[in-house]
Amino acid sequence: xxxxxxxxxxxxxxxxxxxxxxxxxxxxxxxxxxxxxxxxxxxxxxxxxxxxxxxxxxxxxxxxxxxxxxxxxxxxxxxxxxxxxxxxx
Amino acid sequence: xxxxxxxxxxxxxxxxxxxxxxxxxxxxxxxxxxxxxxxxxxxxxxxxxxxxxxxxxxxxxxxxxxxxxxxxxxxxxxxxxxxxxxxxxxxxxxxxxxxxxxxxxxxxxxxxxxxxxxxxxxxxxxxxxxxxxxxxxxxxxxxxxxxxxxxxxxxxxxxxxxxxxxxxxxxxxxxxxxxxxxxxxxxxxxxxxxxxxxxxxxxxxxxxxxxxxxxxxxxxxxxxxxxxxxxxxxxxxxxxxxxxxxxxxxxxxxxxxxxxxxxxxxxxxxxxxxxxxxxxxxxxxxxxxxxxxxxxxxxxxxxxxxxxxxxxxxxxxxxxxxxxxxxxxxxxxxxxxxxxxxxxxxxxxxxxxxxxxxxxxxxxxxxxxxxxxxxxxxxxxxxxxxxxxxxxxxxxxxxxxxxxxxxxxxxxxxxxxx
Numbered sequence: 001x002x003x004x005x006x007x008x009x010x011x012x013x014x015x016x017x018x019x020x021x022x023x024x025x026x027x028x029x030x031x032x033x034x035x036x037x038x039x040x041x042x043x044x045x046x047x048x049x050x051x052x053x054x055x056x057x058x059x060x061x062x063x064x065x066x067x068x069x070x071x072x073x074x075x076x077x078x079x080x081x082x083x084x085x086x087x088x089x
Numbered sequence: 090x091x092x093x094x095x096x097x098x099x100x101x102x103x104x105x106x107x108x109x110x111x112x113x114x115x116x117x118x119x120x121x122x123x124x125x126x127x128x129x130x131x132x133x134x135x136x137x138x139x140x141x142x143x144x145x146x147x148x149x150x151x152x153x154x155x156x157x158x159x160x161x162x163x164x165x166x167x168x169x170x171x172x173x174x175x176x177x178x179x180x181x182x183x184x185x186x187x188x189x190x191x192x193x194x195x196x197x198x199x200x201x202x203x204x205x206x207x208x209x210x211x212x213x214x215x216x217x218x219x220x221x222x223x224x225x226x227x228x229x230x231x232x233x234x235x236x237x238x239x240x241x242x243x244x245x246x247x248x249x250x251x252x253x254x255x256x257x258x259x260x261x262x263x264x265x266x267x268x269x270x271x272x273x274x275x276x277x278x279x280x281x282x283x284x285x286x287x288x289x290x291x292x293x294x295x296x297x298x299x300x301x302x303x304x305x306x307x308x309x310x311x312x313x314x315x316x317x318x319x320x321x322x323x324x325x326x327x328x329x330x331x332x333x334x335x336x337x338x339x340x341x342x343x344x345x346x347x348x349x350x351x352x353x354x355x356x357x358x359x360x361x362x363x364x365x366x367x368x369x370x371x372x373x374x375x376x377x378x379x380x381x382x383x384x385x386x387x388x389x390x391x392x393x394x395x396x397x398x399x400x401x402x403x404x405x406x407x408x409x410x411x412x413x414x415x416x417x418x419x420x421x422x423x424x425x426x427x428x429x430x431x432x433x434x435x436x437x438x439x440x441x442x443x444x445x446x447x448x449x450x451x452x453x454x455x456x457x458x459x460x461x462x463x464x465x466x467x468x469x470x471x472x473x474x475x476x477x478x479x480x481x482x483x484x485x486x487x488x489x490x491x492x493x494x495x496x497x498x499x500x501x502x503x504x505x506x507x
Contacts (some may be wrong), residue, residue, distance in 0.1 A: 001398055017399055019390045023346075040490035043502060044342035048331040052394045056147050062430045074393045075346070 005081045010061045017069075020056030022046055023068045050074060054088050090253045090286035093197050112278060113157075113285035118292050121318040122150045124472055125310055126325060127297055127333065129153025131162035131273075131458065132450055133325035134280035135465020136472070137289045143466070144473035147288035150319075152312060154296040154329075158277040161327050164395075164427035165458040166350050166384045168363050168374065170207050170268035171232050174223045175495050177483025178436060179230040184480055185463030186232075186267060192462065198279030201377065204269035206362040208237070208245065210412070212257040216367055220263035226493035227265070235264045248359055250414050257368035257411065268363065270374055276461055298338055305444030323448045323472050328393065328428030330451040337444065340432040341451070342489045344504045347388040348455045349397035349405075351424040353381030353416070369408030380422060383409055387429070397426040402414070429455050431504035434488075439468050439481040448472050449486060454507065 002014035028034040028042055053073045058066050070080040070088045082088050091097060101109055102171040124140060126133045129151045140146045169189055171182035192200050207377045211217045217236075223232035238261045243251055251259060283485045285291055292314065299303045301316070302310035307317040326333055334341050355378050370385040385405030388397050402424055410417045432438060432452030437460065439450050452462065467481040477485070483495060 001400055014398070021503065021505065022391075036490055041340070044489040045340040046331075046342070046344050046433075047335065047340055048344045048391055049335070050332045050345075053391055055391065071390070073391050076392065076394060076398075 002076060002078065004063070004069060004078060006062060006082045007067050007081050008065050012059070012062060016059060016061040018058040018060045020058050021065060023054045023056045031081045032035060035078060048073075052079070058074075090282070110280045113291050114390065114431055116290045116292060117476065118150060118295065118312065118314050118317050119151075120292065122290070123148040123319065124321045124323065125317060125319040126323045127153045127310070128160075128279075128325035128327065129291060129293065130160045130325060130327060131277055131280070131461035132327070132453075132464045132468070133323070134277055134284060135461050136323055136325060136450070136468045138280045138284040138287075139466045139469035141284055141289055146473055149284075149288075150292055151284070152289045152295045152297060152310070153291070153293045154318075156169060156293050157291060158274050161429075161457060162277045162461070163274055163426045164246050164274055164350070164425055165455075166282050166372065167270045167273045167274070167372070167458060168207065168268070168372070169202070169271055169459040170363075171459070172207065172209070172223070172227060172234065172265040173497060174226045175436075175497055176230060177473065177495055178497060179227060179232060180437045181463050181467070181484070182460060183230060183232050184466070185460055189271065189468065190278070191252050192271075192279070194267060196279035198275055198282060198284050200275040200279055201272040201273075202269060202326075203271065203377075204294045205266050206264055206266040207268035207365070207366045208242065208262045208264045208326060210242070210367040212368040213260060217260050218477075220261075221321065224263050232252040232319065233265055233267050235266065237262050237264055241242050242366065245362070246360065246364055248415055249364075249412055255411070255444055262367070264386075270363065280465070283366035286406045287346035297333060297336075302337070305443070305445055307444060321446045321448065323450060325450045325466060325468070327430050327453060327457060329490060332393075337447070338440065341438075341486075341507040343438075343452055344391055344431050345392060346390075346429050346431045346505055347392035347397055347422055348384070348429050349388065349401055349426045350382070350384035351402060351406075352376070352380040352382050352422050353419040356381070356420050359415075364412075366408050366412045369411070371405055371408035373409060373413065381416065385409075387431070387505055387507070390425075391505075393428055395426050395428055397424070403453055424450060429453070431507065433502045433504065434496040435498055435500065435507050437464070437484050438486050439464060439471060439480055439484045440473070440477060440486040441471065442486065452484075
């Protein structure tokens, strides 16, 4: 069982959250011409690192906020959580 | 190679079974090979076997970080089926069904292929319509599909919950009677033994540390047991695909996720085929030993841990008990996990890459076991001829950029919910 520290509500069980995937993927800029290659990168290509991974989680059975989590994909240890407008270095 | 038969069994009985040949050798890596297959799982072993058998390329090494049969080939729930709607998936896997049917004879190894059938249950009218459509597509591709109503299902699995007041009553289902199961370890061992007998080197405990690429061409592979020169590399590493792709500076439409499965204590025969629950993600079959073999959802977040968490097991078995209430009184014998190369459309990739001599076999999601023979056969063709076969041309790497997705379940790119 993961325990995730929601930046708004504090430490809660994994069962309250939904996963949202890689948080480092950036959408191509709005209202600009986007090449097929850039769309492909944004929509489909993922690094999926073995080790530290910054990802999105949704506190769906709680405050319903999205936030970022830095987690180890081998040990499942959670290092940091942050609000969407905060950076995880 | 010693042929396995009733006569060799009797003969070896006189020497107390102490004089059997090793099933495969344990060689040290040579300096150079024509083809190096990375990953000694089902797909890698089958690829090497078909390279030697169909294309007469025998100067081949299989490099395996752990041991033969220790990865997903020994961790799956052994289901074999070809009940796909899309042509590319259906033809590819139906080709594989024919290889499964002859596998024990061809490999001289009893893989215990048992075509006991699969039933996908439906729990609404809409689901019945969707299954009728899929069944029709399957039949157009020559695959046996039978749409069953509630009463027909009841005759096959009377122990399921057929009461009227359940949350998800059984409306009917889609059956593929020719689907089945096989003994997964035997598949790995059978392919390994035959490949080895034709001259393939199976090198275990040998981790890939890097690649030698120059001028856009593969020159060799660096391993924990020394550098190996080769012009062709086939990557069959399932859940480690992203890790090796990073060493090659390639980013793939794949995420690595964790899937668990479990078996109960053995009980008397109660279920003769494979059954999937249509209102949740749960599938079940009974092994020849009597254990109920069960699986379902991914753990739901990127992971390389080959072990899972209990909330997922609880969630999967909640669906299981809704379908088969008797499961609640069984004890679990064991649970385990494996790491899956989840592609962005749920279908695999068997293709060449922009690096000359690098061939990719990945994206099996959690359906790789059934495709072991067809994947090995087509991947061997792709490597030997340096071009894809018509059976795997739909599994191209650039289908994502081009928009030719094979999204069988219509789930989109959220790999963790598939």
